[in-house]
Amino acid sequence: MNRITFIYKFIFNNKSIKYLKFSSYFPLFGTILGIVIVLLTISIMNGMEYAIFTKLKEVSFPSKILNLPLGNDFDELMLDLKSKNIDFKLGYNGKVIIQNDENQRLVNINGIKDFSTFKNRIFNKKVDLLDSEISENYIYIGSALANKLQISLGDRVDLFSTRINPFIGIPYNKRFTVIGIYELEILDYDQKYIFTDYQFLNDFLESAGKVFYLNESLSLSEKKNILKNTPNVEIKNWDSDHYSFISAMKVEKIIYSLVGILIIGISAFTLLSMMSLSVMQKISQIGILRALGAAEHKIMNIFLFQALATWFVSSSVGIILTLIIIKVDEKINFIRNLFNSNLMIDFPLMIKLENIMLVVFFTLLLLILSAIYPSIKASKLNVINSLGHKK
Numbered sequence: 001m002n003r004i005t006f007i008y009k010f011i012f013n014n015k016s017i018k019y020l021k022f023s024s025y026f027p028l029f030g031t032i033l034g035i036v037i038v039l040l041t042i043s044i045m046n047g048m049e050y051a052i053f054t055k056l057k058e059v060s061f062p063s064k065i066l067n068l069p070l071g072n073d074f075d076e077l078m079l080d081l082k083s084k085n086i087d088f089k090l091g092y093n094g095k096v097i098i099q100n101d102e103n104q105r106l107v108n109i110n111g112i113k114d115f116s117t118f119k120n121r122i123f124n125k126k127v128d129l130l131d132s133e134i135s136e137n138y139i140y141i142g143s144a145l146a147n148k149l150q151i152s153l154g155d156r157v158d159l160f161s162t163r164i165n166p167f168i169g170i171p172y173n174k175r176f177t178v179i180g181i182y183e184l185e186i187l188d189y190d191q192k193y194i195f196t197d198y199q200f201l202n203d204f205l206e207s208a209g210k211v212f213y214l215n216e217s218l219s220l221s222e223k224k225n226i227l228k229n230t231p232n233v234e235i236k237n238w239d240s241d242h243y244s245f246i247s248a249m250k251v252e253k254i255i256y257s258l259v260g261i262l263i264i265g266i267s268a269f270t271l272l273s274m275m276s277l278s279v280m281q282k283i284s285q286i287g288i289l290r291a292l293g294a295a296e297h298k299i300m301n302i303f304l305f306q307a308l309a310t311w312f313v314s315s316s317v318g319i320i321l322t323l324i325i326i327k328v329d330e331k332i333n334f335i336r337n338l339f340n341s342n343l344m345i346d347f348p349l350m351i352k353l354e355n356i357m358l359v360v361f362f363t364l365l366l367l368i369l370s371a372i373y374p375s376i377k378a379s380k381l382n383v384i385n386s387l388g389h390k391k
Contacts, residue, residue, distance in 0.1 A: 028310050030267030031363060035318030036325075038260030038359050043326060043349040045253035051347035053246070055186050057238045059122050063214040065226070066093070066234040070207065077212075077230050084222065087215040089113050092201040094209035097160040097171075098141070098194065103149040108193045109139075109159070111201040112213060119195065123182045130154050130179040137200050140180035142190030151178055163206045174204050187245060264363055268370040307371035308364075315360045326351060 065088075068074055081088055092111035097104055112118045119127075119140065127140070130153045139159075141151065151157060154177065161172040176196065184190055201209075218226070223235050239246055326349045328334070 027267045027270045027367075028314050030270060031264055031310060031314035031367070032318045032321070034260045034262075034264035034267060035314060035359060035363060036260075036321050037263060038257050039318065039322040039351060039356065040325060040349075041256045041260060042253065042355045042359075043322070043351045044347075045249070045256065046350040046352065046355070047347040049249055049253075050350055052186055052249075053239075055184065056242055059184060059186070059189060060238045060241055061089075061213040061215065062217040063235065063237050064093070065212040065214070066236060067208070067232055068210045068212065069230055069232065073230060077226070077233070080226070080229060081212065084225075086218070086222070089118070089198075089213045089215070091198050091211050091213050092205050092209045093211045094201075094205045095162060096194075096205075098145075098149065099158045099160065100149045100151050100155065105145065105149060107145065109201070109205075110193065110195050111198040111205070112195070113198040115195070115197040119180070123180070123184075126184070127180050127182040128153060130177075134177050134179050137174065137176045138179040138196060139176045140182055140195045141178055142193060143181050143183045144191035145194070146178070146181050148191065151181075153178060153181060159204075161204050161206075163204070172204055174200075176200070187242070261362070264366055268366040304368070304371050307367045311364045311367045315363060319356060319360075322351065325349075 065077075069077060090113045092109070094109055095106060096109045098107050123140070132154075139157075146152070149157075156175050156177050159174050159176055161174075163172050164170065165172055182190070182195075217237055218235060226233065226235065329349050
């Protein structure tokens with residue numbers, strides 16, 4: 001009889017603890033359930049983060065350079081970016097008041113040069129467009145904003161700038177035609193952001209609102225280089241604009257994962273209880289092993305092996321079940337349907353190797369800790385008292 005077979009029969013096949021046979025597997029089933037819940041939670045949150053963050057990165061650009069200089073310094077900065085093959089678009093970023101009849105709202109406006117290319121990439125198919133073509137003074141607004149201000153495609157609305165006309169002392173205003181109503185379904189973009197071409201804002205917004213939108217995030221060395229040549233500019237990445245939201249999503253992932261971790265913890269405590277009870281039921285058998293010359297560490301190994309076996313089987317089964325669920329979800333998208341009433345954005349289930357390794361390691365740590373007390377207790381039993389023990 002090999003060591004593994006012996007340990008299995010020692011733990012599970014004793015007639016005196018026959019009633020423990022089925023309940024002995026509770027820690028195994030609980031650990032599997034906990035691992036599946038943790039991995040699925042992480043997969044869902046990873047998928048949501050990927051879908052939302054990718055769209056946020058696209059719509060706000062990976063990086064942008066603010067507080068642009070004027071005159072020759074402006075031209076030098078443009079040449080510097082081009083010489084380093086940094087792809088960028090000139091634009092405006094500011095606030096305006098949009099008014100339709102008596103309804104008005106303060107919103108953010110983004111004007112982007114070569115806007116036609118930008119809108120095709122960002123809005124994709126989730127945009128209603130005006131049938132007739134208009135080449136002057138047009139804007140795209142979100143569906144939530146259109147509903148609040150009772151705006152339809154083709155309506156002409158007034159925009160009021162924060163720039164004051166020095167001759168009459170009132171803000172500049174300009175009339176725009178709404179030729180697109182989009183639905184980004186992220187954060188407050190659908191109700192607080194409007195988009196247009198850069199050329200329509202050139203004499204409308206403050207020059208301080210000019211910005212370079214970069215199509216790639218800048219490396220640390222590139223940032224240092226730009227700031228060295230033009231120290232007064234401000235460089236911001238897309239994630240700095242949404243820091244609070246990104247932090248909230250990461251905290252949310254941890255909180256939801258705690259449910260599965262709690263189940264694993266309960267399973268580990270159950271394993272500790274089962275092992276402790278097993279030690280009490282097997283005092284005489286442990287005494288016989290000690291009398292036959294089994295060292296303390298070999299007695300400990302019996303119970304540590306039980307924890308390791310529970311960890312190995314539960315981790316393997318839990319990972320396989322999770323991967324099967326992810327694979328099935330790619331075809332029928334049933335996880336996404338659970339969020340239909342609360343979430344509009346499509347997202348995939350995504351699990352990373354480091355996520356799996358972290359969950360597996362944490363599970364191993366909990367189960368080993370749960371086995372330490374009963375294994376030490378079993379190894380320290382007095383041989384003579386154990387042999388004379390009566391149940």
